[in-house]
Amino acid sequence: MKHRTVMMYTQIGCFVSCLSGWILVSSTLAIEYWIWSEVSNVVLTTSNYFSNLWRDCVSDTTGVSDCKDYPSMMALSGFLHAARALSVCSVILGFFAGVLTLIGMKCTKIGGSELANARVTFAGGITYLASGFCGLIVYSWWGNKVRSEFVDPNFRAQKYELGAAIFIGWGGSLLLITGGSVLGFFSGKEGLRSTSQKTIDRPYSIPLARSTRTNMTAKLSRGTRLPPLIIQESRSVRESRTTRTSGTYNRDAFV
Structure with a gap:
């Protein structure tokens, strides 16, 4: 039954x-x-x-x-x-x-x-x-x-x-x-079980949506024209990552 x-x-x-x-x-x-x-x-x-x-x-x-x-x-x-x-x-x-x-x-x-x-x-x-x-x-x-x-x-x-x-x-x-x-x-x-389940799953949906949007922006920006706001956001993210990884230090920087 x-x-x-x-x-x-x-x-x-x-x-x-x-x-x-x-x-x-x-x-x-x-x-x-x-x-x-x-x-x-x-x-x-x-x-x-x-x-x-x-x-x-x-x-x-x-x-x-x-x-x-x-x-x-x-x-x-x-x-x-x-x-x-x-x-x-x-x-x-x-x-x-x-x-x-x-x-x-x-x-x-x-x-x-x-x-x-x-x-x-x-x-x-x-x-x-x-x-x-x-x-x-x-x-x-x-x-x-x-x-x-x-x-x-x-x-x-x-x-x-x-x-x-x-x-x-x-x-x-x-x-x-x-x-x-x-x-x-x-x-x-x-x-009430559905409400509690949505409350538990909600925090994990936000970073997933952000990562998905970043990947889609990287893929579509090669051959598809995107809105200026999305392109500017993706460029700022790449520039910040480049700035963090490309920084060099010498001896005088620690003195």
């Missing part, structure tokens, strides 16, 4: 993985079970409290639930503001990463040359990594806060447990990070 075919299938697999992770992370913004708690004395009076980034909800055993949005955005804690910002950034970065990956993948043939496509795909992989890390920070930070409050004996307010959205977010973030890492690694090897 050719190298290009292997790379194409690898990119497709990474893109499917990252797309699945982005869908999971996006779905957590609408899921209400980020945290939940159950308060019950008897079976008929059981109440469930749950909330997410946007609202608080309560339900009972009859199936009736009531949700209320947070009353004031300015009155919210800095923790909730940071969680909202990172969650939205994760979704936005994942969207743009998907666009870049679709443009640069070998199977789509939307971009230009192979080198340009590899660099665009590398940018998409890095953006997927940023999206995954933003989501992982949110869910890990939220989970650590819930855990620390639950095990703290001095915490007197109502204690909550981790909801389904946190576990879904962890899975989606890991898919984004894994797919973005593999996509960026292979695309970076293909797209």
Whole structure:
């Protein structure tokens, strides 16, 4: 199997993985079970409290639930503001990463040359990594806060447990990070290797061009008319060499 075919299938697999992770992370913004708690004395009076980034909800055993949005955005804690910002950034970065990956993948043939496509795909992989890390920070930070409050004996307010959205977010973030890492690694090897190779070979191309031009000038000046600047440069080079080799020294020169 050719190298290009292997790379194409690898990119497709990474893109499917990252797309699945982005869908999971996006779905957590609408899921209400980020945290939940159950308060019950008897079976008929059981109440469930749950909330997410946007609202608080309560339900009972009859199936009736009531949700209320947070009353004031300015009155919210800095923790909730940071969680909202990172969650939205994760979704936005994942969207743009998907666009870049679709443009640069070998199977789509939307971009230009192979080198340009590899660099665009590398940018998409890095953006997927940023999206995954933003989501992982949110869910890990939220989970650590819930855990620390639950095990703290001095915490007197109502204690909550981790909801389904946190576990879904962890899975989606890991898919984004894994797919973005593999996509960026292979695309970076293909797209950045050419740049490094040109940088290494560039210093040796300048003296080679000068020597080639000198030889061509010496050969063509015998029977072909050349521009005056090239002829003058070649004469100055020959005169300087003649001056260096034809210098004679006698005894009086060293006294």
